[in-house]
Amino acid sequence: MNTENAPARPDVRVALRECRLWRRASDAAIDALAAAARVEEVPRGTTLATEGEPAEHFGVLVTGKARVFHLGADGRRITFETLGAADPVAAVAALAGGRYPAHAETVTPATVVWLPREALFALMETEPAVARDVVTDLANRVVNFTSVVQTLALDVPARLARYLFQRALAVGTPSAHGLEVDLGMPKSELAAALGTVPETLSRAFATLREDALVEVHGQRITVLDVRGLATLGSGYSEG
Numbered sequence: 001m002n003t004e005n006a007p008a009r010p011d012v013r014v015a016l017r018e019c020r021l022w023r024r025a026s027d028a029a030i031d032a033l034a035a036a037a038r039v040e041e042v043p044r045g046t047t048l049a050t051e052g053e054p055a056e057h058f059g060v061l062v063t064g065k066a067r068v069f070h071l072g073a074d075g076r077r078i079t080f081e082t083l084g085a086a087d088p089v090a091a092v093a094a095l096a097g098g099r100y101p102a103h104a105e106t107v108t109p110a111t112v113v114w115l116p117r118e119a120l121f122a123l124m125e126t127e128p129a130v131a132r133d134v135v136t137d138l139a140n141r142v143v144n145f146t147s148v149v150q151t152l153a154l155d156v157p158a159r160l161a162r163y164l165f166q167r168a169l170a171v172g173t174p175s176a177h178g179l180e181v182d183l184g185m186p187k188s189e190l191a192a193a194l195g196t197v198p199e200t201l202s203r204a205f206a207t208l209r210e211d212a213l214v215e216v217h218g219q220r221i222t223v224l225d226v227r228g229l230a231t232l233g234s235g236y237s238e239g
Contacts (some may be wrong), residue, residue: 012039012113015062018086020137021120024129033123037113042106048089049104055093057114061085064110069192078195080146082107082185084133092138095120147192154233157204162215162233168223178217179223187219208232 006079016030025033039062042048048059048066066083080102083089091099094117124131154162172179172228183190191201208214213229215222223229 003238009039011062011111012037015060015086017111019088020086020131021088021091021134022123022127023133025123025127029123029127029130033115033119034113036119037115040050040112040114042112043109043111044106046106046110047103048106048112049093049100049102051101051103052099055096055098055117056088057116058091058094058120059089059112059114061087061089062111062113064106064108066104066106066110067192068104069107070102076195076197077192077238079189079193082193091120092141095134095138138187156196157207158232159196160204161208161213161229163190163194164208164221164223165226165229165233167221168192168226168229172223175222177222177224179226181217181223183221 013030013034016033022029022033049055051070061083065083066089067079068081068083069077069079071077083104089104089112090100097117120134124134133230163182167184168179168181171184172181174180188198191198194201196204205214205216208229210218211228211232211234213223213225215224
């Protein structure tokens with residue numbers, strides 16, 4: 001594990017330069033952030049933030065992936081989002097000065113740069129455009145988490161239908177039978193993202209098949225009825 005400051009590392013500077021929280025920051029500001037950063041190389045399964053602990057710092061992923069999740073009393077994980085290179089880690093909680101609202105854990109080996117919350121406040125004071133970027137990002141996150149809450153209010157077949165409908169719109173490719181969609185993640189990860197367990201997810205797939213909404217071929221899904229998925233995923237029924 002390397003915790004030495006490494007402002008000259010090209011990959012660290014690239015990640016900081018591309019982080020959405022300060023996209024309009026000057027190069028001098030990025031250099032200042034890099035100088036204040038603590039670089040850490042961590043293995044898969046490393047806890048980056050623990051729900052309920054004081055949020056004193058935040059990070060930016062340089063390489064690797066991490067997931068943000070809530071761990072229920074029954075041990076079930078509800079995944080809120082998956083993070084990749086240049087994504088901020090626990091920035092909202094650090095800015096608020098409260099406690100981490102969720103766990104964050106690496107799902108691959110990763111490189112993380114850690115920054116004190118004061119570094120971002122100083123950047124916002126010296127470069128007002130950055131403050132606008134931060135506000136915009138926080139607003140988008142509120143919208144995204146509202147969507148997560150709405151999804152979790154549905155039963156599991158409806159959650160799955162919503163996910164497949166959104167996936168079909170984003171990456172679906174037409175075929176003779178419908179829209180072909182790759183799930184984009186292993187079914188075990190999809191189950192966690194939908195706030196359920198693999199067994200229940202399998203039953204949800206069976207329900208969608210029985211309703212002639214989809215065909216399932218491993219990780220490949222054929223969407224037979226896009227409108228039906230949208231209706232089920234919305235939580236409303238016609239008539």
